[in-house]
Amino acid sequence: MTRPILYSFRRCPYAMRARLAIHVAGIECELREILLRDKAPEFLAASPKGTVPVVVDAGHVIEESLDVMHWALAKHDPQGWLDMPQEGHALIAQSDGPFKSALDRYKYGSRHPEADTDDEREKGADFLRKLNTMLQGQAYLYGENPCLSDMAIVTFVRQFAHVDQDWFYAQPWPDLIRWLDAFKASNLFAAIMGKYPTWQQGDEIIVFCPKTPG
Ligand SMILES: N[C@@H](CCC(=O)N[C@@H](CS)C(=O)NCC(=O)O)C(=O)O
Numbered sequence: 770m771t772r773p774i775l776y777s778f779r780r781c782p783y784a785m786r787a788r789l790a791i792h793v794a795g796i797e798c799e800l801r802e803i804l805l806r807d808k809a810p811e812f813l814a815a816s817p818k819g820t821v822p823v824v825v826d827a828g829h830v831i832e833e834s835l836d837v838m839h840w841a842l843a844k845h846d847p848q849g850w851l852d853m854p855q856e857g858h859a860l861i862a863q864s865d866g867p868f869k870s871a872l873d874r875y876k877y878g879s880r881h882p883e884a885d886t887d888d889e890r891e892k893g894a895d896f897l898r899k900l901n902t903m904l905q906g907q908a909y910l911y912g913e914n915p916c917l918s919d920m921a922i923v924t925f926v927r928q929f930a931h932v933d934q935d936w937f938y939a940q941p942w943p944d945l946i947r948w949l950d951a952f953k954a955s956n957l958f959a960a961i962m963g964k965y966p967t968w969q970q971g972d973e974i975i976v977f978c979p980k981t982p983g
Contacts (some may be wrong), residue, residue, distance in 0.1 A: 772799045773826040775977055776812045779829045779964060781805075782924035783834035787822040788961040789920045790838035794845040795856070798824070800977035801968035811970055836920060837863070840971040842917070850917045855913060857918035862924040872925060876932045890936075893929055897945055904944035908951075924950045 774936070775791065775798040777784040791798060802917040803812055803821050816823040816832045824840065831837050842851050867916065873890035874884035881889075909915045910922075926949055931936040939947060952958055965975055 771827070771848035772797050772976070773824050774799045774801060774815075776801050776815070776821055776825075776940045777803055777977075778821045778822040779962065781821050782928050783820070784822040785843075785924040785961060786921050787824070787834045787837035788977070789957060790841040790850070790917075790923075791824075791878050791956060792961050793848055793920075794841040795847070795848065795980065796841055796844060797976065797980055798977045802965040802967060802975075809969060813864060818880060835865075837852050842981045849914060850853060850920060852914075853918055854911055857916060860918050861921045862911070863896060864925055868893055868929075869925060871896075872929050876928065890932075894940070897926065897929070897940075899943040900948075901945040904948050906944075909948070919948075919952075923949065927953065952974075 773796065773858060775787070777800055779802065801809070801812065803809060805821070810817055811821065812817055813819055815825050818832060819833070822834050822837055824837050825841070826891065831840050839851075840890060846852075871889045871916075874881045874889035875886050875893055878884065879885040902908050909919045926945070930949060940946075960978070966972075968975075
């Protein structure tokens with residue numbers, strides 16, 4: 770049986786969330802690490818829009834990270850990540866939309882000369898305050914177990930926190946910080962952050978999340 774191919778980029782928060790779902794689902798993939806500034810032609814042939822992550826599963830191309838998460842969890846969802854209230858989808862949309870836009874303008878201020886980085890940080894902080902409130906008294910966004918929205922959002926919160934860690938960790942968001950730090954310290958996060966050389970045709974196959982024997 771041929772394994773699905775996963776085109777990925779280690780530090781991309783979209784690729785990270787795809788790898789989180791693939792890993793928790795235990796799907797063995799052939800990992801191909803892409804260099805964003807010099808994309809492999811095989812990658813562009815599979816998905817001309819040229820964003821990671823992309824999964825190619827028996828000729829079927831999945832080129833949106835959330836779709837990759839759903840694809841993986843539909844196969845196997847041992848932690849019940851899909852067991853999420855309906856509003857979790859709207860929360861993910863808020864993260865992928867306005868929050869991600871503020872994050873980009875805050876993080877890459879020089880690429881957005883029209884934006885004021887303090888204003889953008891404040892827009893992002895509005896969303897983070899909401900998450901902090903949701904996390905009060907519970908380990909995850911919708912209770913004591915992680916679900917799709919935790920894992921679809923946390924990699925972007927991590928990126929936001931890393932723009933200016935001194936500022937982030939000084940904010941009155943103890944529950945959000947606890948949630949983020951627990952994720953960063955988790956075995957799951959460690960398992961998806963392995964370092965791989967950039968892939969090119971002819972390289973030896975790298976198996977992402979190999980099945981443990983037995
Ligand atoms: N909507 C896409 C967005 C993916 C995305 O934008 N990934 C970035 C890397 S973090 C990318 O591949 N950018 C293309 C480039 O930099 O050339 C998804 O959810 O998969």
